[in-house]
Amino acid sequence: MWAWFSNLPAFRLRQRKPVVKIGMSTAPIETTSTSQFREAGLPHSIQVFQRGWLSSNNVLIQGAEHRALIDSGYCTHAAQTLALVSHALQGRPLDMLVNTHLHSDHCGGNAELQAAYPSLKTFIPPGHARFVQDWDPYALTYVPSGQSCPQFRFDATLQPGTEIQLGDARWQIHAAPGHDTHSVILFEPVDRVLVSADALWERGFGVVFPELDGEGAFDEVASTLDIIESLQPAMVIPGHGAPFRDVDTALTVARQRLDGFVRNPAKHMQYAAKVLLKFKLLEVQQLEMQALIGWAESTPYFASTFARHFAGVELSQAVENLVKELVRSGAATMQGTQIHNV
Numbered sequence: 370m371w372a373w374f375s376n377l378p379a380f381r382l383r384q385r386k387p388v389v390k391i392g393m394s395t396a397p398i399e400t401t402s403t404s405q406f407r408e409a410g411l412p413h414s415i416q417v418f419q420r421g422w423l424s425s426n427n428v429l430i431q432g433a434e435h436r437a438l439i440d441s442g443y444c445t446h447a448a449q450t451l452a453l454v455s456h457a458l459q460g461r462p463l464d465m466l467v468n469t470h471l472h473s474d475h476c477g478g479n480a481e482l483q484a485a486y487p488s489l490k491t492f493i494p495p496g497h498a499r500f501v502q503d504w505d506p507y508a509l510t511y512v513p514s515g516q517s518c519p520q521f522r523f524d525a526t527l528q529p530g531t532e533i534q535l536g537d538a539r540w541q542i543h544a545a546p547g548h549d550t551h552s553v554i555l556f557e558p559v560d561r562v563l564v565s566a567d568a569l570w571e572r573g574f575g576v577v578f579p580e581l582d583g584e585g586a587f588d589e590v591a592s593t594l595d596i597i598e599s600l601q602p603a604m605v606i607p608g609h610g611a612p613f614r615d616v617d618t619a620l621t622v623a624r625q626r627l628d629g630f631v632r633n634p635a636k637h638m639q640y641a642a643k644v645l646l647k648f649k650l651l652e653v654q655q656l657e658m659q660a661l662i663g664w665a666e667s668t669p670y671f672a673s674t675f676a677r678h679f680a681g682v683e684l685s686q687a688v689e690n691l692v693k694e695l696v697r698s699g700a701a702t703m704q705g706t707q708i709h710n711v
């Protein structure tokens with residue numbers, strides 16, 4: 370998750386005519402397109418459902434024997450995720466569900482998919498497995514970030530340093546700490562396709578969450594970028610935004626952004642706070658300023674982590690200032706006291 374929202378208009382403009390358009394829930398309609406990725410060299414066995422920024426992308430891999438999905442989006446879009454998958458599978462079952470990490474926008478559709486496909490086997494990174502086993506929404510970050518994720522089960526873990534069969538190909542599992550300590554990325558070495566989750570986007574990477582918990586993780590972000598470079602992917606399917614082939618430029622942009630955060634960690638805190646607010650706006654689309662302030666006061670990352678960062682400023686004032694910045698950057702509008710997602 371944790372989109373850099375200023376990318377949003379650009380990526381919308383880049384999208385061609387969508388091949389699938391589904392708006393069956395109260396959540397905002399999302400579009401997806403795979404045709405342009407195919408032209409860009411994506412193997413035919415792989416379909417990317419490029420979602421809006423609230424949900425992560427979903428990667429469907431179909432082989433002769435079985436079918437696997439990587440990441441399942443946010444819970445308010447779970448019906449859309451299921452519709453996209455079942456439409457693509459045309460009556461065939463989904464056999465495997467793989468989560469790169471357990472942020473709410475990457476596994477929010479797990480429960481719905483598990484209910485729809487009873488024989489589905491779910492694979493998660495090992496780091497948070499015990500918290501899924503005991504279902505601890507605090508340790509899984511859903512409570513601290515003020516987000517939701519319906520409880521799901523898992524069947525096995527994705528051990529870094531091993532491989533997993535997805536469709537007809539073997540995919541390498543690599544540890545990718547930084548954005549999330551326990552995230553993995555997946556690499557298919559024949560076609561050199563990398564599923565990079567939130568470790569690398571076309572223009573940046575996700576919020577470095579361990580930093581919010583006071584655990585330095587900028588070094589881990591750098592090491593993960595080095596691992597990605599060493600894999601020399603021909604195509605990257607990121608957790609958010611369109612797949613891309615210019616990996617060198619993406620790595621340069623990511624390293625520049627990281628450098629800015631290392632030199633000025635307050636900039637990262639500011640970015641993280643705005644991302645969490647924008648995520649809330651994406652989820653509810655519009656709300657009163659007072660309701661957003663109330664949400665922030667009851668959300669631990671705001672009530673404690675960011676409150677320390679905004680020392681000397683009332684939390685309500687800090688939220689209002691952040692909203693003003695969202696409006697200035699075109700990520701929100703205000704009508705009276707009502708905030709609208711853009």
Ligand SMILES: [Zn+2]
Binds near residue numbers: 370470472475548
């Ligand atoms: Zn994430």
